[in-house]
Amino acid sequence: MxxxxxxxxxxxxxxxxxxxxxxxxxxxxxxxxxxxxxxxxxxxxxxxxxxxxxxxxxxxxxxxxxxxLGKQIRVIAFCKGEKEEEAREAGADAVGGEDLVKKIQEGWLEFDKAVATPDMMSVVGKIGRILGPRGMMPNAKTGTVTFDLGKAISELKAGKxxxxxxxxxxxxxxxxxxxxxxxxxxxxxxxxxxxxxxxxxxxxxxxxxxxxxxxxxxxxxxxxxxxxxxxxxx
CATH class of the missing domain: 3.30.190.20 (Ribosomal protein L1/L10, rRNA-binding domain)
Structure with a gap:
């Protein structure tokens, strides 16, 4: 005991x-x-x-x-093109695609939540075994797989x-x-x-x-x- x-x-x-x-x-x-x-x-x-x-x-x-929630929420965004700027303006702590996936594969996990645009999910799927058990995997049902990154990031930062x-x-x-x-x-x-x-x-x-x-x-x-x-x- x-x-x-x-x-x-x-x-x-x-x-x-x-x-x-x-x-x-x-x-x-x-x-x-x-x-x-x-x-x-x-x-x-x-x-x-x-x-x-x-x-x-x-x-x-x-x-x-x-x-x-009374704490700072660190959010990363998997996206490309003009969506990268949208994510940064919304306050994303890290933005990227293959480069961000590689960084996480190498052991970097200094974030709390992750969002992604639908066209990036095939890339994000490579780290599903890392993000999934930690409850960090983007998912359309929770609003974290979306082209409206600004809204998703703002909500998570506010305590969603x-x-x-x-x-x-x-x-x-x-x-x-x-x-x-x-x-x-x-x-x-x-x-x-x-x-x-x-x-x-x-x-x-x-x-x-x-x-x-x-x-x-x-x-x-x-x-x-x-x-x-x-x-x-x-």
Missing amino acids: PKHGKKYNTSQKLIDRQSRYPMEEGIDLALQSAYAKFDESVDVAVCLGVNPKHSDQMVRGGVSLPHG VEFKVDKAGVVHAPLGKVSFGPEKIQDNLRILLDSLHKAKPSSAKGTYFRALALSTTMGPGVKIDPNSIRKFLE
Whole structure:
């Protein structure tokens, strides 16, 4: 069994691990349980009533959070010709094609997100095994494969979150920083959950939001009563 430090154990005493808290109370507890000297990130894990093994029950997409994520997002763009200038003007941290692919193949990964124009995807496909597992692979369904690079880059820089259900039917996503306070975290979470609700596959049956938990970078997880989600979204 892994051992936790005194600060973690003290923080954990604030939370009853057997309880599932109403949404607002759970958010407050998650923020109160943060104890690190740095500004911890706040994350959410949502268990959905879907079976990702079936292609028609895959849940993925992207959503721009109203308060962003509280950190600088480094975005690279795979493009050519006049699109290179558009990407630079939008704030891309690196722009290129084959040269950028080669740089990544050689081990460079100093970026958080990647976008590409559709005509560059055959080139980007060469590094799919590198970008895919890291959640960095451009994808049309999340709006990162597009000829409108200016919009895509601006949204990512502003804190757009991409989500994709994993093999266990869980979506993990960041919500911002502890310093945001409960109201901004509530706003960001409400927009994310609303987007997940809209992305519900028509073939998914039964309860859609099965479980939800909040946590900070160093703090313990706080379980949320899934029955409070509907009221939270109203």
